[in-house]
Amino acid sequence: MSSNTLINRFFSISIDREDEFDLTRQSRTRRLRQIFSILRQHDVISGVTPKDFRAVLEDLGPSFVKIGQTLSTRSEILPQAYCTELAKLQTECDPLPFEDILRTLDGIYGDAQGELFDAIDPTPLGSASLAQVHKARLRNGDVVAIKIQRPGVKEVMAQDIDIMRSAARKLSRLIKGEQMIDLQAVVEEMWVTFLEETDFQREAANLKEFAQLNKNVAFIDCPKVYDELSGENVVVMEYIDGISIGNREALEAAGYDLEEIGEKLLDNYATQILDHGFFHADPHPGNVIVRGGKIVYIDLGNMGRLSPRDRFGFGEIIKAVGLQSSTKLKDALVSFAVTKDNSVIDHPRFLADLDLLLEQYGSCDVADIDIGQFLTDILSLTRVCRVTLPSTITSISRGIVTIEGTIGPYIPNSNVVGIINAHIENTSDRFDLLKEMLEDMALQTRASAAGAMSAAQYSGEALRMLTRGQLKMNMTMSGSPELLNRLGSMVNRLVLGVIIAGLFVGSSMLSLSSMEPRLLGVPVLGFFGYLGAAVLSVWVLFDITRRR
Known part of the structure; x- marks a missing residue:
């Protein structure tokens, strides 16, 4: 993806920030030893149960916990037992001792800590891979949530992503093929996400922007941020006491209509993507809470942005899928693509594959469509046909798949594509x-x-x-490269056949002559002619047998 200027910019960011995180060969070696030690400790070679798998990811650190959080909503990748266990990663991580939290706050606020906070609850509200949240009360009586970044988490995550970058670089050279995803682009996206999520000043700005964009939406909210108390490693916000969107039993007990929640959440998510171009890129159940009849988004550290061009392009893709039109879908994907060289794109194959894809999913009921698998198939197809989509499509797909995995059971008779299409029609x-x-x-x-x-x-x-x-x-x-390759192979065999026949005929004519010296009763030149023809004949037969 060298043509993708966004990825090039991401690479430059990683280079500029390496010194800050001590990304050296020695530090990488130390971290690799820690990883292998943890894997040996859990005896992963002998297999792991769902509970063991979660424990391995927790011990490996925040980078691997993030991967586990994503996998917890992908039942098409892992068995349901593993997804259920990994879902605990959304809100459960071993908490830091309260003394460590107080030391961290002392390092941030100094002597002013006692003047700002009247009380801090030693029991954490949540302990995630990046940060720990504690309930507190300000001197003015406001009840707040303090999100404190785990000490040293930046350095550990930077080391992990640096190791992943090195592995992706080597794998990309060793493994070739049209179905192979761009590992380096995925790792670089993780790096940029890491830089965003570990800068809590960015999260404070995101909270204010999100609140402004959704101020007229009665059922959507986010915590109020206290700018004067927030910084790079801490953010202070309004305390939200509610029910996680993934806690179905508690929502039903509180009298909420689950189908209404699901439809409103998806419709608003479509608004974030298509209208605002500013959307929550990690809407897992731990980050979406229902309180007082409102859906409240928390942890806005990882937000995605779409330009007007990208918003329009994604909307056209969704409309084309809803219409089951492969021609419109092809045009929408090509116009949305970063690659603009039409001579590189295999248009006939692209259109034929889209026909098959839409026919496959078109035979399903709307409620039975696996949106995660569908988006994966679309991305794989575009890679095969050399249509390079912008990196933002990855964040959109991940967000939609995460939400669909969470609230899918709430809307059994609806689907993400249908709800987004209805949103497009209603807002037009x-x-x-x-x-x-x-x-x-x-x-x-x-x-x-x-x-x-x-x-x-x-x-x-x-x-x-x-x-x-x-x-x-x-x-x-x-046409198909496979067909052209077969045609080229046939021509090569024909040429070799002519050469073999020529060697046999020529050698036979030499054997009738009195040419000296002779080997086994045959002129030496004729002998080597026979030998060459025999070797080529065996090679051709072997090649024909191997390619059957």
């Missing part, structure tokens, strides 16, 4: 749609007229060159 003004259709029709008519005039002009020039004997034609054969 009919007059604007009619105006857009008329503009498209006018543009297409103009383009058709211009094309017809150009075709007539080129036809006249071609006929004039043909009558003068000046017409030359360059033809490029496009």
